[in-house]
Each structure stands twice: as C-alpha cells, then as structure tokens.
Amino acid sequence: xxxxxxxxxxxxxxxxxxxxxxxxxxxxxxxxxxxxxxxxxxxxxxxxxxxxxxxxxxxxxxxxxxxxxxxxxxxxxxxxxxxxxxxxxxxxxxxxxxxxxxxxxxxxxxxxxxxx
Numbered sequence: 430x431x432x433x434x435x436x437x438x439x440x441x442x443x444x445x446x447x448x449x450x451x452x453x454x455x456x457x458x459x460x461x462x463x464x465x466x467x468x469x470x471x472x473x474x475x476x477x478x479x480x481x482x483x484x485x486x487x488x489x490x491x492x493x494x495x496x497x498x499x500x501x502x503x504x505x506x507x508x509x510x511x512x513x514x515x516x517x518x519x520x521x522x523x524x525x526x527x528x529x530x531x532x533x534x535x536x537x538x539x540x541x542x543x544x545x
Contacts, residue, residue: 449482449489452497452512459501472496 462468469476481487497508
C-alpha cells in the first residue's frame with residue numbers, strides 16, 4: 430500500500446463516520462421538535478437547508494454549527510461528535526491570512542467613500 434492509498438483510505442473512512450442525520454435527529458429530540466420543518470424554524474434557516482444537509486448536498490457550515498450551539502446549548506465539540514467529526518483541530522488555509530499583493534501591512538482597504 431502506498432502513501433497515496435493510505436491517505437485515500439483515511440478520507441474514505443472519515444466519510445463513512447460522517448453522518449449529519451444523526452446530528453439533526455439528536456437536535457430534533459433534544460429540542461422536542463416534530464420534524465425537520467420545526468428544526469429549520471428553531472434554527473432560523475430555510476427548510477431546504479436542512480434537506481440538503483440530510484442528503485449530504487450541503488455541509489454543516491460554521492455559522493449553522495454555532496446557531497445549533499446557541500439553540501441547543503450543546504457544546505461545539507458535542508455537536509461535532511454527533512455528526513461524526515472526530516478531528517482534534519481544524520486547519521485553515523494560509524491563503525485566507527495572506528495580504529493582497531500591493532497592500533501595505535496594517536492598512537485597511539479603501540472603502541470608496543469620500544474623506545472630509
């Protein structure tokens with residue numbers, strides 16, 4: 430087995446453990462709701478968002494995870510465990526923190542307004 434095969438098998442096993450349905454069902458139970466429509470109202474999201482998450486066409490984003498935390502009072506770690514996310518750390522791309530070419534360090538981008 431090559432290094433590539435090992436990395437591929439790890440990502441496949443991660444996908445097997447990922448189950449957003451378990452998270453959604455646990456929230457419905459904890460909040461004493463009847464169905465996905467009631468959950469979407471509690472989370473203040475459109476019903477298709479819940480449907481897309483259930484059918485794995487949309488990931489559970491950070492803002493929705495925070496909203497789930499606020500509504501359910503479950504910790505972010507508990508919510509992540511409910512959906513099968515067992516990672517210890519999240520890694521953010523270096524590209525998100527690199528300044529744009531030509532921008533001076535520590536300066537804000539112009540807002541387009543006029544100065545007085």
